[in-house]
Amino acid sequence: MLYVIGLGLGNEKDITIRGLEAVKRCEKVYMEAYTSLLSFGLSGLSTLEAMYGKAITVADREMVEEKADEMLAEASSCDVAFLVVGDPFGATTHTDLVVRAKKMGIEVKVVHNASVMNAVGVCGLQLYRFGETVSIPFFTETWRPDSFYEKIQRNRNMGLHTLCLLDIRVKEPTLESLCRGKKQYEPPRYMSINTAIDQLVEIEERKESSAYNKDTICVGLARLGSEDQKVVAGPMGQLRNVDFGEPLHCLVITGETHPIEEEMLDFYKLQSQGPFEDGRNAS
Amino acid sequence: MLYVIGLGLGNEKDITIRGLEAVKRCEKVYMEAYTSLLSFGLSGLSTLEAMYGKAITVADREMVEEKADEMLAEASSCDVAFLVVGDPFGATTHTDLVVRAKKMGIEVKVVHNASVMNAVGVCGLQLYRFGETVSIPFFTETWRPDSFYEKIQRNRNMGLHTLCLLDIRVKEPTLESLCRGKKQYEPPRYMSINTAIDQLVEIEERKESSAYNKDTICVGLARLGSEDQKVVAGPMGQLRNVDFGEPLHCLVITGETHPIEEEMLDFYKLQSQGPFEDGRNAS
Numbered sequence: 331m332l333y334v335i336g337l338g339l340g341n342e343k344d345i346t347i348r349g350l351e352a353v354k355r356c357e358k359v360y361m362e363a364y365t366s367l368l369s370f371g372l373s374g375l376s377t378l379e380a381m382y383g384k385a386i387t388v389a390d391r392e393m394v395e396e397k398a399d400e401m402l403a404e405a406s407s408c409d410v411a412f413l414v415v416g417d418p419f420g421a422t423t424h425t426d427l428v429v430r431a432k433k434m435g436i437e438v439k440v441v442h443n444a445s446v447m448n449a450v451g452v453c454g455l456q457l458y459r460f461g462e463t464v465s466i467p468f469f470t471e472t473w474r475p476d477s478f479y480e481k482i483q484r485n486r487n488m489g490l491h492t493l494c495l496l497d498i499r500v501k502e503p504t505l506e507s508l509c510r511g512k513k514q515y516e517p518p519r520y521m522s523i524n525t526a527i528d529q530l531v532e533i534e535e536r537k538e539s540s541a542y543n544k545d546t547i548c549v550g551l552a553r554l555g556s557e558d559q560k561v562v563a564g565p566m567g568q569l570r571n572v573d574f575g576e577p578l579h580c581l582v583i584t585g586e587t588h589p590i591e592e593e594m595l596d597f598y599k600l601q602s603q604g605p606f607e608d609g610r611n612a613s
Numbered sequence: 614m615l616y617v618i619g620l621g622l623g624n625e626k627d628i629t630i631r632g633l634e635a636v637k638r639c640e641k642v643y644m645e646a647y648t649s650l651l652s653f654g655l656s657g658l659s660t661l662e663a664m665y666g667k668a669i670t671v672a673d674r675e676m677v678e679e680k681a682d683e684m685l686a687e688a689s690s691c692d693v694a695f696l697v698v699g700d701p702f703g704a705t706t707h708t709d710l711v712v713r714a715k716k717m718g719i720e721v722k723v724v725h726n727a728s729v730m731n732a733v734g735v736c737g738l739q740l741y742r743f744g745e746t747v748s749i750p751f752f753t754e755t756w757r758p759d760s761f762y763e764k765i766q767r768n769r770n771m772g773l774h775t776l777c778l779l780d781i782r783v784k785e786p787t788l789e790s791l792c793r794g795k796k797q798y799e800p801p802r803y804m805s806i807n808t809a810i811d812q813l814v815e816i817e818e819r820k821e822s823s824a825y826n827k828d829t830i831c832v833g834l835a836r837l838g839s840e841d842q843k844v845v846a847g848p849m850g851q852l853r854n855v856d857f858g859e860p861l862h863c864l865v866i867t868g869e870t871h872p873i874e875e876e877m878l879d880f881y882k883l884q885s886q887g888p889f890e891d892g893r894n895a896s
Contacts, residue, residue, distance in 0.1 A: 339725060343631040346621060346726070350630065417727060419734025422873055429737075429876045440735055442622060442727035442838050443629070444700060447740050449725045451702025454712075457730050458748070462773055463741040488767065490745055555725050590705055593712045 332405040332431045334418040336443030339555025342370070342377050349441040353382045356411040358404055362424075363390040364500055369415050369556075386413070390501055394423055398430055405436050417445035446554055446580055450493055453549045453561050454594020455582060461485030463493045466526050466581075468519065476533045482583055483541035489586035496521035496579050520577035523550040527570045527581070542566065542583055549582040549598065550574055564600040572600070615688040615714045617701040619726030622838025625653070625660050632724040636665045639694040641687055645707075646673040647783055652698050652839075669696070673784055677706055681713055688719050700728035729837055729863055733776055736832045736844050737877020738865060744768030746776045749809050749864075751802065759816045765866055766824035772869035779804035779862050803860035806833040810853045810864070825849065825866055832865040832881065833857055847883040855883070 333352045338344030345353070353359060359382060361375075370378060379386055389401070389412075404410050418424050418440050431438050451457045462485060464478035478494070485492045499519040507514035527548075534541060544567030552560040552574035562572050566583070587595065616635045621627030628636070636642060642665060644658075653661060662669055672684070672695075687693050701707050701723050714721050734740045745768060747761035761777070768775045782802040790797035810831075817824060827850030835843040835857035845855050849866070870878065 336727070338629060340631065343634065344629050344725075346627050346629050347633065348623065348626040351626065417731045417734065419731070419740065422739060425734075425737055425739070425873055425877055429873070429880075432880050442627075442732045442735075444619070444725035444727060445731045445740075447731045448700045448702070448728045451700065451708075452723055452725075454708055456705060456708070457702065457728075458746040458778070460745070462744055462771070465741070484771065488745070495741070590708055590712070594708055597712075597715050 335441040336417040338443040356409040361413040461490035494581040563595040563598040618724040619700040621726040639692040644696040744773035777864040846878045846881040
């Protein structure tokens, strides 16, 4: 049996009772490293191991993709847990793992949990008023893609909000190592709300199609679901200057807002409008 | 302090450790009745009370809306838990409660959990490829609204999937009781996938705008997140004849599907194509 278990968004206490019972039943426990090391850190890993009463093998994306067969072979003879930050179906990689398991005739049980896709509702914007979700990748010198621009524009034309997921670069091989054939990795990078806004503004200046502008109300959410989450609402141009602190960040670009949504956003609004606003007023 | 705690989608074991600890700290515990009595039933309520070690006051929508001030007055002097099936921000009513609390200066803590909005990913359709969510209300003799039709069409034109939430009628006053001024209630009604499809087909026949047809691939999901959930994928016209069993039901109308999505949907596909298909093959 393969258990795919969502850990939720905050710390070790965000697992469900059902999830915890399943982990304790399993003989082998894997955890995806893509976002989990960020959420839990190395010290968090030992907290989890103590809580579960067993060792955890951290599986990076390469391992999940390359060594899935090994993991699945185990799951065909004993109970294996695969732990995922958020909900199991936030990422295509996990769907792929489940497909492989099912093809091998392995029974799969999913334990759901909160993910960014629903927890973003905490800011007061109603989930059923969101359009298509977009991902914003890091620009490079030569690669400055803008396919998300059109999606944001479509959503806003329909009055819908847009959740922007911001790039995570973990275990990217260095250019040098690719040439040498021996893998070395860049340090991990997580896109901040500030960088995302810079990129969004750059694209608007290039396209001039008025998908949004510096006065468009946005909501920045950092460390969503954790004790020290920070949510700030305000014009895009002003959020640019807010220090949201540690990753992970995400950004919502609003469409049309309803009164109940506005009342809730008010609690997260920037108070002062100065250029060095630090958002201290917001929770 | 007001804790708004998501219970997730299945049974009492779907609460998170963080949520359980918070409930145990609280002096008063309320639970919204709108969907919870369906998920837990009256016997489930006593299971929850035993698990939490305290009494639960079931608050129907009227109570939440009318007596919120009373509940909030308590929260200003002690710790109060408000339990919600799924994630706290699935319904506008809960946002409204949080707004009222914050206006009274009461601190609010939210404990997230899985909701239909993300757990629907279990069928293999990628969450970031969903457009606007729609709600399908029960038709009456004289009221047959179709505003959701256009939204489905827009989503499909963009290649996006549509999550259809199906109507729940709980504690609706009878027409007779409204006339007499003494409240009596209709028995609760939950829309089935079959009824939803009948209504969708009726609207398509009226509009003739080809938003979808009987061959459009859909996914029916019943009791999502619970041990006996049932997921069946197939043409809309064939899903019409599948017995999905007890509520709650929801329906996804697919847009364009990617190979990884199709591989996953295959596991949920109808095997036989007969008129009395019961979907026994699907999990």
